Amino acid sequence: MSAFSAINEEREIDRDEYPPGVEPQPTWCPGCGDFSVLKALKQALPEVGRTPEETLLCTGIGCSGKLNSYLDTYGFHTLHGRSLPVARAAKLANPGLEVIAAGGDGDGYGIGAGHFIHSARENHDMTYIVFNNEIFGLTKGQTSPTSPKGHKSKTQPSGSAKQPLKPLSLALKAGASYVARTAAVNPNQAKEILIEAIEHDGFAHVDFLTQCPTWNKDARQYVPYIDVNDSDEYDFDKTDSVEAAQMMHETEEALHEGKVLTGRYYVDEDRPSYGQEKRALGEMPEEPLAERYWDDDYEWERSHDLFLDKHA
Amino acid sequence: MTDEELIWRISGGSGDGIASTSQNFAKALMRSGLDVFTHRHYPSRIRGGHTYTEIRAASEPVKSRGDGYNFLLALGDSFARNPQEEALYGNEEIKPLSENLDELREGGVIVYDEGLLDASEIPDFDERAEENGWHVYPLDLRGLAREQGREVMRNTAGVGATCALIGMELSYVEDLMRDAMPEKILEPNLEILNIAYEQVLDEHDVDAHDVKIPTGEHEEEQLLMSGSDAIAYGAIDEGCRFISGYPMTPWTEVFTIMCQNLPKLGGISEQVEDEIAAAALAVGASHAGVKAMSGSSGGGFALMSEPLGLAEMTETPVVLLEAMRAGPSTGMPTKPEQSDLEHVLYTSQGDSQRVVLAPGTVEEAYEQSRLAFRIAYEYQIPVVLLYDQKLGGELMNVPRAAFDQDPNPDLYHTLTEEELADQPHSPDGKFHRFQHDVENGVTPRSLPGQKGGRYLASGNEHDPTGHISESPDNRVAQIDRRAQKLAAIRADLDTESTQSHHGPEDADYGIMTFGSQQGTVEEAVDVLNDAGHSVKSLGVSDMLPFPSEEVEAFIESVDEVLVVEMTASGQFRGLVQKNLGRHGEKLSSLLKYNGNPFEPAEIVDGFEAVIIEDGMDDPAHQTTFVPAAGD
Numbered sequence: 001m002s003a004f005s006a007i008n009e010e011r012e013i014d015r016d017e018y019p020p021g022v023e024p025q026p027t028w029c030p031g032c033g034d035f036s037v038l039k040a041l042k043q044a045l046p047e048v049g050r051t052p053e054e055t056l057l058c059t060g061i062g063c064s065g066k067l068n069s070y071l072d073t074y075g076f077h078t079l080h081g082r083s084l085p086v087a088r089a090a091k092l093a094n095p096g097l098e099v100i101a102a103g104g105d106g107d108g109y110g111i112g113a114g115h116f117i118h119s120a121r122e123n124h125d126m127t128y129i130v131f132n133n134e135i136f137g138l139t140k141g142q143t144s145p146t147s148p149k150g151h152k153s154k155t156q157p158s159g160s161a162k163q164p165l166k167p168l169s170l171a172l173k174a175g176a177s178y179v180a181r182t183a184a185v186n187p188n189q190a191k192e193i194l195i196e197a198i199e200h201d202g203f204a205h206v207d208f209l210t211q212c213p214t215w216n217k218d219a220r221q222y223v224p225y226i227d228v229n230d231s232d233e234y235d236f237d238k239t240d241s242v243e244a245a246q247m248m249h250e251t252e253e254a255l256h257e258g259k260v261l262t263g264r265y266y267v268d269e270d271r272p273s274y275g276q277e278k279r280a281l282g283e284m285p286e287e288p289l290a291e292r293y294w295d296d297d298y299e300w301e302r303s304h305d306l307f308l309d310k311h312a
Numbered sequence: 313m314t315d316e317e318l319i320w321r322i323s324g325g326s327g328d329g330i331a332s333t334s335q336n337f338a339k340a341l342m343r344s345g346l347d348v349f350t351h352r353h354y355p356s357r358i359r360g361g362h363t364y365t366e367i368r369a370a371s372e373p374v375k376s377r378g379d380g381y382n383f384l385l386a387l388g389d390s391f392a393r394n395p396q397e398e399a400l401y402g403n404e405e406i407k408p409l410s411e412n413l414d415e416l417r418e419g420g421v422i423v424y425d426e427g428l429l430d431a432s433e434i435p436d437f438d439e440r441a442e443e444n445g446w447h448v449y450p451l452d453l454r455g456l457a458r459e460q461g462r463e464v465m466r467n468t469a470g471v472g473a474t475c476a477l478i479g480m481e482l483s484y485v486e487d488l489m490r491d492a493m494p495e496k497i498l499e500p501n502l503e504i505l506n507i508a509y510e511q512v513l514d515e516h517d518v519d520a521h522d523v524k525i526p527t528g529e530h531e532e533e534q535l536l537m538s539g540s541d542a543i544a545y546g547a548i549d550e551g552c553r554f555i556s557g558y559p560m561t562p563w564t565e566v567f568t569i570m571c572q573n574l575p576k577l578g579g580i581s582e583q584v585e586d587e588i589a590a591a592a593l594a595v596g597a598s599h600a601g602v603k604a605m606s607g608s609s610g611g612g613f614a615l616m617s618e619p620l621g622l623a624e625m626t627e628t629p630v631v632l633l634e635a636m637r638a639g640p641s642t643g644m645p646t647k648p649e650q651s652d653l654e655h656v657l658y659t660s661q662g663d664s665q666r667v668v669l670a671p672g673t674v675e676e677a678y679e680q681s682r683l684a685f686r687i688a689y690e691y692q693i694p695v696v697l698l699y700d701q702k703l704g705g706e707l708m709n710v711p712r713a714a715f716d717q718d719p720n721p722d723l724y725h726t727l728t729e730e731e732l733a734d735q736p737h738s739p740d741g742k743f744h745r746f747q748h749d750v751e752n753g754v755t756p757r758s759l760p761g762q763k764g765g766r767y768l769a770s771g772n773e774h775d776p777t778g779h780i781s782e783s784p785d786n787r788v789a790q791i792d793r794r795a796q797k798l799a800a801i802r803a804d805l806d807t808e809s810t811q812s813h814h815g816p817e818d819a820d821y822g823i824m825t826f827g828s829q830q831g832t833v834e835e836a837v838d839v840l841n842d843a844g845h846s847v848k849s850l851g852v853s854d855m856l857p858f859p860s861e862e863v864e865a866f867i868e869s870v871d872e873v874l875v876v877e878m879t880a881s882g883q884f885r886g887l888v889q890k891n892l893g894r895h896g897e898k899l900s901s902l903l904k905y906n907g908n909p910f911e912p913a914e915i916v917d918g919f920e921a922v923i924i925e926d927g928m929d930d931p932a933h934q935t936t937f938v939p940a941a942g943d
Contacts, residue, residue, distance in 0.1 A: 004761030089596030303545035
């Protein structure tokens with residue numbers, strides 16, 4: 001019998017398990033795009049049949065890091081930029097958990113960029129939501145890795161000399177097997193994309209455009225947006241990495257020219273997840289490791305019986 | 313003392329098989345019934361450079377590398393660079409012979425490979441040999457090996473020659489080769505071993521010198537093991553089945569052993585992008601309910617500073633290793649030092665809490681690796697096991713029985729779903745993971761995936777459900793509760809001291825040290841008492857929480873204390889004074905930070921100069937003396 005009976009429970013999920021009203025009230029500013037991520041996640045999780053107790057939401061630091069303060073799942077509010085390594089290990093330790101990591105653009109594309117690249121490369125079976133508002137919000141409006149070139153702030157008084165980082169392209173090149181962009185102003189698409197990302201068996205990166213009404217007034221509210229999968233203007237095959245790369249490039253260039261493009265950019269259903277790869281190599285047990293500590297019949301190995309002969 | 317102990321040094325270049333040859337020979341000596349202890353000296357490069365390993369063997373227990381050595385086997389360095397004398401690194405080709413002469417004892421034996429080394433390139437070699445009574449045997453080891461078609465097997469020829477010269481039966485070495493070598497290379501190696509052995513017996517007077525193998529017998533089965541082996545096995549026996557890391561010398565040794573063994577145990581090892589990730593993964597795995605560890609050496613451990621604080625704040629059990637090497641910065645990657653002590657004690661922001669243990673011997677490394685996991689999981693706190701390149705890499709014999717212990721996979725204070733149902737919850741169903749008033753400060757935890765256990769783990773200060781809180785009352789309650797754990801751990805550790813006491817209890821003087829210098833200090837104490845001094849020693853393992861009562865009693869019981877450590881700034885002495893708040897006038901320091909560990913004689917000389925003669929004007933060796941306050 002599992003010690004974690006919330007995992008893979010066969011039951012209908014009541015939407016009220018993710019109550020629409022939240023207590024305590026989020027500390028985000030009125031009009032903040034972060035509310036939309038919370039709302040979309042609360043809708044997506046019951047739709048994919050995931051209960052709060054089988055879900056672990058790991059966040060970084062910043063306004064986005066407070067996401068798990070307002071979602072009634074298991075949560076780990078980690079360090080600035082470090083949600084991914086914590087989340088990866090929890091997934092390896094207990095693969096039955098639905099693991100979601102989330103953070104902002106400074107968190108994921110700046111201080112935690114190394115973890116982003118390597119988590120995508122390894123293709124861990126998890127969802128990574130980046131609240132991309134092109135600014136550092138909680139520290140009061142500094143230029144971020146995705147701020148456009150020339151962006152002026154208190155720490156870049158003459159305007160940023162740096163090209164903005166291109167998160168979709170980066171995720172694809174690093175090896176993510178699902179890459180999408182959605183926007184806070186597009187709740188239906190956001191929910192659908194999160195559902196797909198959670199159900200995807202691999203590293204699903206969702207760049208979530210979340211307007212910051214307080215510190216990034218220059219940026220528009222990411223409207224009007226165009227869904228590249230629905231628009232007649234764009235025609236590309238999201239399962240083809242070359243076409244996906246081209247579409248991402250166009251999207252990332254267009255953002256700062258006033259054109260908000262969103263949608264699913266890359267989907268590779270065939271690539272095995274990291275857990276599958278490790279199990280195939282015999283480097284990860286078939287049964288969740290976390291269960292073993294609760295198995296009274298398990299005969300724990302001793303170094304004395306297994307490894308000492310070669311020292312004699 | 314040449315009739316009582318053999319200290320055999322094999323020298324050559326990195327990549328010449330010095331390590332494997334010496335490991336096999338050490339095991340052969342152990343199997344012959346002797347106690348053994350090895351010491352490695354190697355540069356931070358893949359090929360070439362001055363490398364040696366020493367094996368000390370005696371019929372009595374040996375706890376250190378000893379003083380100097382008495383048998384040199386100098387092989388060629390196949391990868392020597394800069395053969396010109398004016399080059400930055402000098403003439404490397406001759407170094408296996410030239411660099412090893414200063415520490416060779418009078419009457420010692422030199423075997424060198426004349427196929428690769430030319431002693432006439434060393435100034436005054438013959439004069440020095442005569443002055444010191446060295447017995448020199450130039451042998452064409454390379455030629456001998458080449459005749460058998462395998463030039464690289466000249467190491468084996470050297471071992472054969474050694475056996476002939478010290479009067480050791482070949483059978484111990486032959487048995488080991490059969491155990492360790494694949495069929496293809498076994499036969500030619502055995503042949504070369506025997507030919508070299510016979511040739512030396514036939515052509516040389518092997519009784520011209522006094523360096524002979526001692527005889528001994530073990531009462532119980534012995535194992536040849538390093539501190540790194542012992543730490544890894546301790547972790548495995550404590551149910552650790554997850555390790556994450558990034559390669560760095562010398563921590564890589566434990567990481568490698570775990571990566572090779574964990575898959576056989578259905579465990580998981582992860583080599584990741586950096587040490588921040590490594591420590592964060594260990595925290596994540598432990599949070600999900602698996603016994604987990606990570607670790608690094610100085611610079612890599614610096615990157616773990618923030619995850620270490622996160623583990624403390626979220627009360628996630630985790631064991632981190634810190635394998636010290638000479639710093640600051642990249643320092644000297646392959647050389648031992650103990651100067652990361654303060655780094656490990658104090659790194660990470662805020663009033664953060666951790667436990668730091670510093671084992672002194674291979675056997676203690678096993679015991680304290682297990683203890684680290686027990687404390688981490690029982691008290692939900694990060695525990696750092698602090699050791700160094702010396703303890704990690706040196707091999708010594710330990711009784712097999714020391715490892716014949718029950719495994720302990722216990723997660724401690726982790727609730728079942730049934731137990732969770734009876735715990736306090738908020739109206740929204742959140743479990744009170746961080747309750748204020750609990751015994752010893754430990755509040756039981758749930759694991760993600762359990763019914764009825766939802767909570768938020770946060771690096772922010774938090775209320776009982778884990779929710780971020782800046783309420784002053786809650787803040788004080790949580791800080792005080794977490795601090796309470798340290799006091800409880802101190803009381804727990806005091807039930808069975810991990811400190812090592814040595815020498816007569818009523819001695820007049822004391823020597824204190826921590827970690828890997830313990831064995832060397834204890835040998836020095838024996839020498840001093842034999843010479844008529846009255847000295848005892850204390851090797852401290854608990855760095856944090858500090859065993860103040862035990863250390864206080866030790867210092868109170870003697871007139872003066874010499875504190876021995878491999879740091880330049882007397883960090884351990886500072887820690888003692890910080891914890892006891894006094895005794896500055898009683899503690900003087902003997903420091904060494906030249907990249908080599910202490911030899912017993914350096915401590916003997918230091919003690920006599922500092923304590924007996926009241927100050928060291930002209931420090932012997934490369935040690936440094938810092939007087940007690942007021943002196």
